[in-house]
Amino acid sequence: MGLFGGKKKEAAVETGTATLSDGTVVTLARSIDCLGDSCPRPQLMTKKAVGQIGSGEVVxxxxxxxSSVEALPPMCDEMGAVHLETIQAPRCWKVYIRKD
Known part of the structure; x- marks a missing residue:
């Protein structure tokens, strides 16, 4: 539920590809929009998304x-996933996580 009682729509969509800083191109199983969300919502949405994808797929x-940027990579071990990279974009960070 949002701050003023409105429910924020789920924002997980299937998407295309992303290029990591080393030039590796990964296919994205999901892209989760947590812009404007504070802890623990980004962590919960990430955990849910990783649970719904297959082994080797990337979120x-x-x-x-x-604080969410700092909290996501340490969660990867408990989710059975690997933090690939965090890239700073103009108005946000993009965190890439691959399920083992």
Whole structure:
């Protein structure tokens, strides 16, 4: 539920590809829009998305909350996933996580 009682729509969509800083191109199973969300919502949405994808698939998480950026990579071990990279974009960070 949102701050003023409105429910924010689920924002996980299937998407195309992303290029990591080393030039590796990954196919994205999901892109999760957590812009404007504070902890723990980005972590919960990420955990849910990783649970719904197959082994070897990648999730992109868009966040603009610095504490969420710091909290996502350490969660990967408990989710059976690997943090591939966090890239700073103009108005957010893009966190890439691959399920083992």
């Amino acid at each position: 992109e998480v868009l966040v603009d909350n610095p």
